[in-house]
Amino acid sequence: xxxxxxxxxxxxxxxxxxxxxxxxxxxxxxxxxxxxxxxxxxxxxxxxxxxxxxxxxxxxxxxxxxxxxxxxxxxxxxxxxxxxxxxxxxxxxxxxxxxxxxxxxxxxxxxxxxxxxxxxxxxxxxxxxxxxxxxxxxxxxxxxxxxxxxxxxxxxxxxxxxxxxxxxxxxxxxxxxxxxxxxxxxxxxxxxxxxxxxxxxxxxxxxxxxxxxxxxxxxxxxxxxxxxxxxxxxxxxxxxxxxxxxxxxxxxxxxxxxxxxxxxxxxxxxxxxxxxxxxxxxxxxxxxxx
Numbered sequence: 001x002x003x004x005x006x007x008x009x010x011x012x013x014x015x016x017x018x019x020x021x022x023x024x025x026x027x028x029x030x031x032x033x034x035x036x037x038x039x040x041x042x043x044x045x046x047x048x049x050x051x052x053x054x055x056x057x058x059x060x061x062x063x064x065x066x067x068x069x070x071x072x073x074x075x076x077x078x079x080x081x082x083x084x085x086x087x088x089x090x091x092x093x094x095x096x097x098x099x100x101x102x103x104x105x106x107x108x109x110x111x112x113x114x115x116x117x118x119x120x121x122x123x124x125x126x127x128x129x130x131x132x133x134x135x136x137x138x139x140x141x142x143x144x145x146x147x148x149x150x151x152x153x154x155x156x157x158x159x160x161x162x163x164x165x166x167x168x169x170x171x172x173x174x175x176x177x178x179x180x181x182x183x184x185x186x187x188x189x190x191x192x193x194x195x196x197x198x199x200x201x202x203x204x205x206x207x208x209x210x211x212x213x214x215x216x217x218x219x220x221x222x223x224x225x226x227x228x229x230x231x232x233x234x235x236x237x238x239x240x241x242x243x244x245x246x247x248x249x250x251x252x253x254x255x256x257x258x259x260x261x262x263x264x265x266x267x268x269x270x271x272x273x274x275x276x277x278x279x280x281x282x283x284x285x286x287x288x289x290x
Contacts, residue, residue, distance in 0.1 A: 008216050008259040009282055009289050015188040016125035017148040022067070022105060024221045024261045026282070026289040028252075028275045031067040031107065031264040032060035033227060036090040037074045053094045054101060061104050064272035068102075069128055069264060070094050070119075071109030084112050091115070092122050099123025107151070111135030113142050120146045128223075128264075130198065131155055132176040137183075144184030151191045151223050151262075152176050156199030165204040166211045169194060173218060191221040191262065197229040205231040209251070212258040221261040226251040228266055241266070249274035257281065 011025040022029065034053060057068050072090035073082045091108060098106055099122065107126035108119035113136045116127045120142070126149035133140050133152060143150035154172050162168040173192055180190060192215060194208050205226075215222055226232055228244040236247025245267040252263050252271040256278035265271040282289075 006286055009286060011289060014149050014191060014221055015147060016105060017120045017146050018125060020105060020125050027279050028256050029066040029262045030064050030268050030271055030275065031069050031262050032065035032268050033264055033266050034068055034070045036070060036072050036094055050093050050097050054097055057098055060268050061102065063268035065268045067105045067107050068098060069107040069109050084115055087115050088118055092118055095119050095122040095124050111139065113138035116142045120148050125149060126151060129153060133179055140180050140183035140185055143189060150180065150185055150189050151193055152180060153193035154195035165200065165207050166214050169208060177218065191223050192218055193223040193225060196226045202231040202234050209255060212255060216259055222259055223262040223264060224255045224260040225264040227264060245270045253278045
């Protein structure tokens, strides 16, 4: 591990909406994926009603989730877009119910400004934007006005990219972070996501993972979302969810040691065990990081 990687394990605080904060650094945090959709690539149609989502959330929290990420539109390749109204009808009742029931931080997975605004009003603390502010730039104003944590993801979809995937990460994120700051989003509200998948091939994903320490130049928490992605199945040698969960757990360990802070996963229990081992190695190597 480089000295830059060591610095990313120091204790820092992510500011979130409603006066909440998330302590990051010495220990990794698991974000449970809750897709309230009929067509997500591995878990679409899982929930019949809000009560079923709440039960699943309880299980995810018991398994070790520190954040619940609620999404109402599938982002898998080729997925049909939904209207803002449909997205909101899916996520807002779930967020409101979870906000009333649990103290765990809630994240809304959306690129739509109005959905983000309504979700924060309903109780969400974090906005997780897979377009990095390029889908609906007004979402940056929502983050600034509400004080929500804002996770800005790199995407290769719908844009010309550099031949070097790591260089493209740095270019896109630098521009996107500049736009976020110009809109009034504070440094302490920001996290970045390399955007594994999202228009990237297997080789690109592996290159980004192998050189993830390059992202330490931004001095921001890194959210990692590899869970059950196609490239994880390709490298891990299986297309079923169980095999992909094993492979995802391996990526959790690898990316935690490379400086990842938050891990967005389907199988919380599997990645909790992997994360615990990585955190133990970090503590053994660096000692007290508080």
